[in-house]
Amino acid sequence: MILGDLGAQVIKVERPGAGDDTRAWGPPFVASESTYFLSVNRNKKSIAVDLKHPRGAQIVQQLAGVCDVLLENYVPGKLRHMGLGYEQLSGLNPRLIYCSITGYGQTGPHAQSPGYDSIASAVSGMMHITGPEGGDPVRPGVAMTDLATGLYAHGAVMAALLQRQKTGRGVHIDCNLLSSQVSCLSHIAANYLNAGKEARRWGTAHESIVPYQGFKTKDGHIVVAAGNEKQFVRVCQVMELMELTEDPKYKTNKLRVENRKQLLHTLSQRFLQETTADWLKKFKGSGVPIGPINSIQEVFSEPQFWKNSWENTLISVPGPAVRFSSFSPSGPTPPPLIGQHTVEVLRDVLSYSDDIIETLLESKAVVQNKVS
Amino acid sequence: MSACVGVLKRRLGALCPAGFASPLQPLRCPGGGRWESSTQTGETLRPLEGVRVLDLTRVLAGPFASMILGDLGAQVIKVERPGAGDDTRAWGPPFVASESTYFLSVNRNKKSIAVDLKHPRGAQIVQQLAGVCDVLLENYVPGKLRHMGLGYEQLSGLNPRLIYCSITGYGQTGPHAQSPGYDSIASAVSGMMHITGPEGGDPVRPGVAMTDLATGLYAHGAVMAALLQRQKTGRGVHIDCNLLSSQVSCLSHIAANYLNAGKEARRWGTAHESIVPYQGFKTKDGHIVVAAGNEKQFVRVCQVMELMELTEDPKYKTNKLRVENRKQLLHTLSQRFLQETTADWLKKFKGSGVPIGPINSIQEVFSEPQVKHNRLVQEMNHPTAGRIAVIGPAVRFSSFSPSGPTPPPLIGQHTVEVLRDVLSYSDDIIETLLESKAVVQNKVS
Numbered sequence: 112m113i114l115g116d117l118g119a120q121v122i123k124v125e126r127p128g129a130g131d132d133t134r135a136w137g138p139p140f141v142a143s144e145s146t147y148f149l150s151v152n153r154n155k156k157s158i159a160v161d162l163k164h165p166r167g168a169q170i171v172q173q174l175a176g177v178c179d180v181l182l183e184n185y186v187p188g189k190l191r192h193m194g195l196g197y198e199q200l201s202g203l204n205p206r207l208i209y210c211s212i213t214g215y216g217q218t219g220p221h222a223q224s225p226g227y228d229s230i231a232s233a234v235s236g237m238m239h240i241t242g243p244e245g246g247d248p249v250r251p252g253v254a255m256t257d258l259a260t261g262l263y264a265h266g267a268v269m270a271a272l273l274q275r276q277k278t279g280r281g282v283h284i285d286c287n288l289l290s291s292q293v294s295c296l297s298h299i300a301a302n303y304l305n306a307g308k309e310a311r312r313w314g315t316a317h318e319s320i321v322p323y324q325g326f327k328t329k330d331g332h333i334v335v336a337a338g339n340e341k342q343f344v345r346v347c348q349v350m351e352l353m354e355l356t357e358d359p360k361y362k363t364n365k366l367r368v369e370n371r372k373q374l375l376h377t378l379s380q381r382f383l384q385e386t387t388a389d390w391l392k393k394f395k396g397s398g399v400p401i402g403p404i405n406s407i408q409e410v411f412s413e414p415q416f417w418k419n420s421w422e423n424t425l426i427s428v429p430g431p432a433v434r435f436s437s438f439s440p441s442g443p444t445p446p447p448l449i450g451q452h453t454v455e456v457l458r459d460v461l462s463y464s465d466d467i468i469e470t471l472l473e474s475k476a477v478v479q480n481k482v483s
Numbered sequence: 484m485s486a487c488v489g490v491l492k493r494r495l496g497a498l499c500p501a502g503f504a505s506p507l508q509p510l511r512c513p514g515g516g517r518w519e520s521s522t523q524t525g526e527t528l529r530p531l532e533g534v535r536v537l538d539l540t541r542v543l544a545g546p547f548a549s550m551i552l553g554d555l556g557a558q559v560i561k562v563e564r565p566g567a568g569d570d571t572r573a574w575g576p577p578f579v580a581s582e583s584t585y586f587l588s589v590n591r592n593k594k595s596i597a598v599d600l601k602h603p604r605g606a607q608i609v610q611q612l613a614g615v616c617d618v619l620l621e622n623y624v625p626g627k628l629r630h631m632g633l634g635y636e637q638l639s640g641l642n643p644r645l646i647y648c649s650i651t652g653y654g655q656t657g658p659h660a661q662s663p664g665y666d667s668i669a670s671a672v673s674g675m676m677h678i679t680g681p682e683g684g685d686p687v688r689p690g691v692a693m694t695d696l697a698t699g700l701y702a703h704g705a706v707m708a709a710l711l712q713r714q715k716t717g718r719g720v721h722i723d724c725n726l727l728s729s730q731v732s733c734l735s736h737i738a739a740n741y742l743n744a745g746k747e748a749r750r751w752g753t754a755h756e757s758i759v760p761y762q763g764f765k766t767k768d769g770h771i772v773v774a775a776g777n778e779k780q781f782v783r784v785c786q787v788m789e790l791m792e793l794t795e796d797p798k799y800k801t802n803k804l805r806v807e808n809r810k811q812l813l814h815t816l817s818q819r820f821l822q823e824t825t826a827d828w829l830k831k832f833k834g835s836g837v838p839i840g841p842i843n844s845i846q847e848v849f850s851e852p853q854v855k856h857n858r859l860v861q862e863m864n865h866p867t868a869g870r871i872a873v874i875g876p877a878v879r880f881s882s883f884s885p886s887g888p889t890p891p892p893l894i895g896q897h898t899v900e901v902l903r904d905v906l907s908y909s910d911d912i913i914e915t916l917l918e919s920k921a922v923v924q925n926k927v928s
Contacts (some may be wrong), residue, residue, distance in 0.1 A: 117708050136736075136757065139744035146746075150739035197881075216879075219856035229753070229761065230840035233772040236848040238753065238763065240690025243681060248763060248770055248842050249752045251689045252678025255697070258733045262700035267878045269707035270555050274530035274882060276714070283881035290857050293848060294877035295696045297547065298574075301588035303845040304860060304872035306577035310845045314687045315667065315676065319574065323667060325676065325686060332686055334671040402668040404686050407741040407748045410674040410731060427742035432698075432732035433705045434654075436635075436721035437712060 113265045114180070115154030116431045116440060122178070122456055123152070123447065124171060127159040127478035130449035144446065150428050152446035158457075159450030159478035166476035168193045173461055175200045175207055180268055184212040187222050197283045208271040210264055210284040217285045228254035231288035236296055242312040260291040321367040321374060322346065325404055326382035332404035333387050335394075339364065345397045350381050450480040529556025529883050534710065535905075537612050538562065538593065539621040539628070541569045543666070543692055544726070545650050546589045547699035549620055552706060553592030554876045554885060560616070560901055561590070561892065562609060565597040565923040568894035579868040582891065588873050590891035591863065596902075597895030597923040604921035606631045611906055613638045613645055618706055622650040625660050635721040646709040648702055648722040655723045666692035669726035674734055680750040698729040759805040759812060760784065763842055764820035770842035771825050773832075777802065783835045788819050865890040866927050895925040 115121040125131050131152070137145035161167040172194060175181055181200065183190055190196050197209045211217060214226020229250060232238050237256060238248040264286040271282045293300065302308040315325035315334060322343070325334045337343045340363065347355045355361055355377065360370040367374055382390065387403045394401045405413065431440045457463040457477070471477045534557040538549040546561075546569070553559040563569050569590075575583035599605040610632060613619055619638065621628055628634050635647045649655060652664020667688060670676050675694060676686040702724045709720045731738065740746040753763035753772060760781070763772045775781045778801065785793045793799055793815065798808040805812055820828065825841045832839045841847065848854055861875030868890075876885045902908040902922070916922045 113704065139740050139746050141743050146739035146743045147736040149743065150736040215853045216857050219853045221853040225838060227774045227776075227838045229755070229763075229772050229774050230838050233753075233763065233770075233842040234840040234848070234851060234853075236843050236845050237690065238770075238772070238842045239844050241679065241687060242690075243684060243687055246681060246684070247752070247765070249679060249681055249687065249750075250763075251693060252675065252680075252748065252750060253734055253737050255689060255693045255733065258735070259693070259697065259700060262697060262704065263878050266551065266700065266704035266707060267880070269704060269711060270530035271880065271882075273707060273710060274528065274880075277528055277532075278882070280882070285879040285881075286877070287857070289851075289853060290859055290877040293854060293857075293859050294874050295693065296691055296845070296848075296874060297543070297696070298585040298588040299691050299845060300848075300874045301584035301872070302577050303849065304874075305579050305584045305587065308577055310690065312687075312690060314685070315671075317667070319576075325667075325671065325688075327685070332671075332676075334668050334676070336665040336667050338665075400663060400665045400668050402672040404671040404676045405674050406677050407674050407734070407737060410672070410734075410738075411741065413672065413727075427739070429732045429734060429738045429742075432724070432728040433701050434723040435705070435709065435712075436723075437709075437716070437718070 112151050112153060112155070113261075113431070114268060116443070118438075119180075121155040122174065122452075122460070123155040123157045124162075124174075125157055125159050125449055127161055127450065127475070130157070130159065134449065144448075149446045153428065153443045155444075155447055156452035156456060157447035157450055157480075158453040159480070160453070161476055161478075162193050162195070164474065164476040166471060166474060168195060170457070170461070170471070170477065171195055172200065172203060174456075176204045177460060178204075178207065179272065180208045180210065182210045182212065182264070182268070184226070186225055187211070187213060187217050201281055201283070205280055206275060207281040208268060208275065208284070209281060210268055210271075210286065212260060212264055213285075213287045215289045216287045217283075221289075226288045228257040228288065231292055232256045235289055235292035236299070236310070237292050240296075240299060240310045240312060242314070244312055244314045244316065246312065246314075248312065256288050256292040259295050260286055260288050263291050263294075316375075319368060320364060321371045322378055324375075326379055328382050328387045328390055329385055331387040333382065333390050334402050334404060336400040338400075342399050343367070345399050346378075349393050349397050349399070350378070352377065352381060448480045448482050450478045451483055453477050453479040455483065530880075531555040531557035531707075534558070534618065535616045536560065536618040536620060536706075537609070537616040539609070539619065539623070539633075540650060541622060542571055543589060543695040544664075544699040544702070544724075545620050545622045546571075547696055548648075548650070548702040548706070549593065550589050550591060551699075551703045551876070552618070554888070556883075557618075559593040560612065560897075560905070561593040561595045562600075562612075563595055563597050563894055565599055565895065565920070568595070568597065572894065579865070579871055582865070582868050582893075587865070587868070587871055587891045591861070591873060591888045593889075593892055594897035594901060595892035595895055595925075596898040597925070598898070599921055599923075600631050600633070602919065602921040604916060604919060606633060608902070608906070608916070608922065609633055610638065610641060612901075614642045615905060616642075616645065617710065618646045618648065620648045620650065620702070620706070622664070624663055625649070625651060625655050639719055639721070643718055644713060645719040646706060646713065646722070647719060648706055648709075648724065650698060650702055651723075651725045653727045654725045659727075664726045666695040666726065669730055670694045673727055673730035674737070674748070675730050678734075678737060678748045678750060680752070682750055682752045682754065684750065684752075686750065694726050694730040697733050698724055698726050701729050701732075754813075757806060758802060759809045760816055762813075764817055766820050766825045766828055767823055769825040771820065771828050772840050772842060774838040776838075780837050781805070783837045784816075787831050787835050787837070788816070790815065790819060861885070861888055863888055863890045866893060866896075893925045893927050895923045896928055898922050898924040900928065 134148045136147040215221040242249040317323035536559045538561045572586045574585040653659040680687040755761035
């Protein structure tokens with residue numbers, strides 16, 4: 112999707128019938144399409160091809176011959192079995208950039224395990240470090256492991272395009288959920304690898320900075336990030352708790368970390384006394400980083416978000432996250448129906464004649480949606 | 484570094500006394516399309532060899548992005564303020580010698596120059612570097628760099644090919660544009676915290692700064708997209724990456740549910756709203772996650788757990804029914820999972836085709852055979868910290884291997900080297916700059 116946002120022509124190959132599983136992942140649905148599918152499939156054409164049909168696999172081979180990039184997320188070996196593996200397709204098209212996305216990698220003891228965000232999140236340590244202090248692990252509320260892997264992949268594809276300009280050749284790229292999430296452990300991993308320090312769950316809090324966390328308010332939650340002495344004093348001013356600034360136990364961040372339980376208790380009690388909106392008002396202009404824990408409805412009421420966002424006319428999805436001064440993200444095409452562009456792609460990209468297209472449709476190697 | 488421009492600058496250097504801003508536009512050598520770094524050419528060429536990145540970012544999102552660009556072969560020059568440098572150098576314990584593990588984890592493959600941007604000569608050096616770099620990365624509050632003569636309009640005036648990537652909390656303009664970006668707060672404001680936490684419990688944040696990291700990942704891709712675009716247009720671009728947009732974009736279907744169906748999201752612990760069983764369970768000695776996404780897998784789960792009666796129960800026949808009757812089903816499964824250890828469950832489920840995995844502690848992560856197989860741990864020698872280990876690149880390319888990283892630099896370790904080799908300053912001028920404290924060189928180089 113991101114590559115499509117950046118101008119690439121994306122041809123999405125789906126199996127006839129159900130297509131991408133997520134089309135059915137609802138409620139909610141908007142007409143026949145799940146919001147899940149709609150959220151990540153704009154700017155793509157869909158062709159419905161039966162890869163198990165020899166003519167179907169052949170069409171994909173031919174498309175690979177005229178494409179720059181192939182993205183796939185099959186368990187390693189499956190596509191090779193159909194004649195669509197990296198070695199086979201790069202033999203036909205040495206310039207092909209073949210990006211494989213899996214759960215664990217192309218080789219190794221778990222390479223044959225299908226990739227699920229929940230499980231990769233567990234195995235990679237992400238769940239272990241997420242959850243309430245003293246409570247059970249939880250997963251991030253959206254599949255951040257999947258998303259991080261997709262983000263790594265979109266960059267890798269462009270790196271490969273840049274490399275191809277020098278070498279004239281494509282490459283096989285190995286992206287996987289496990290490696291992506293472990294890489295994102297960054298300092299948590301470095302703490303263990305270099306100092307043997309195990310990580311634990313901290314709720315909304317920060318291990319080494321106090322106060323730097325969420326607090327319950329009268330009607331919700333708010334997050335305060337007072338990263339240094341000056342900000343701590345401001346916090347005390349705004350909250351009318353100036354006596355805290357006199358207390359030797361809280362003079363420096365190091366001391367506040369040591370005496371966190373008591374300090375956080377005092378602050379928590381005080382935060383409970385006002386609403387989130389009132390606290391935001393009081394803290395405005397204080398220079399202390401602060402923000403509400405927004406529900407999804409509140410996110411889309413945030414004035415800053417509307418400045419950044421963009422929507423389709425009939426359906427709404429969050430648009431591209433990144434803006435470029437050289438072009439604006441105008442005119443997205445909507446997520447396609449299953450097989451909406453099968454005939455169009457065969458005709459325009461592979462230059463098939465109408466007769467051959469007719470034969471293929473009859474053979475059921477490919478399927479065209481009644482909507483095109 | 485191209486010799487011809489070096490000569491030109493040295494001649495100009497002789498004509499221009501120190502302190503005079505060189506009007507020199509960066510020239511391309513005849514026959515050369517880009518600055519070539521002094522590294523190798525040939526088959527092990529990495530994708531970004533020859534690309535030079537001027538990195539003014541600090542903390543996590545920016546350094547994470549520039550680190551990946553460095554992994555891909557770019558030359559990264561990290562600009563730090565003299566003295567403390569990047570704040571994260573001090574973010575510990577833990578430390579390894581003088582360096583925090585935090586800093587070490589995201590700063591390999593970069594050179595550090597210590598420059599006082601508030602000193603006129605300091606800002607000038609950064610301007611000149613921007614003239615000979617392909618990419619500039621920064622994460623200042625909008626307007627701050629412009630105030631120092633280092634804003635996008637100013638620098639692209641000097642170097643129209645410059646790709647200028649800004650990373651902020653909320654964006655370059657708008658009601659919150661002046662608020663500094665903190666992962667915790669962006670995570671809260673963007674809805675991420677609202678959807679993370681135990682069912683019926685309070686919101687929590689992801690245990691590592693995923694908002695920062697997602698933004699860094701968006702940025703690394705955007706920089707390469709801009710490099711691709713520049714090949715057609717010959718011009719650079721200003722890129723706006725920010726924590727809020729990155730995290731809201733990552734809400735994907737959660738956001739689409741709300742925008743199209745008015746459906747608010749809530750916290751589910753480890754569970755999935757629309758698939759049962761698809762979550763973590765406590766075992767005798769830890770936690771395990773099972774992802775039984777369809778009927779066949781549910782039956783397998785019941786087989787392995789010796790709970791075949793569940794497959795007969797009409798209440799659990801389809802996923803839809805299991806979702807409707809989740810409380811009771813999950814209670815039954817939870818009780819059963821408690822009876823064995825994680826290791827025993829993994830053994831029992833092996834070969835069943837049911838996706839399953841342990842909730843690993845960090846120590847357990849690094850004992851995972853697949854983690855070892857993927858060679859994710861990269862070791863290297865650091866000048867003062869000795870042998871250090873960090874997580875290496877997540878993505879593998881068949882065309883090159885991620886060998887030979889350079890260790891995270893000490894503050895100002897490469898100041899003189901960069902002034903001499905990249906800007907072709909003479910030793911005299913470098914000496915003057917060091918004395919003026921516009922720049923600082925670490926005693927280790």
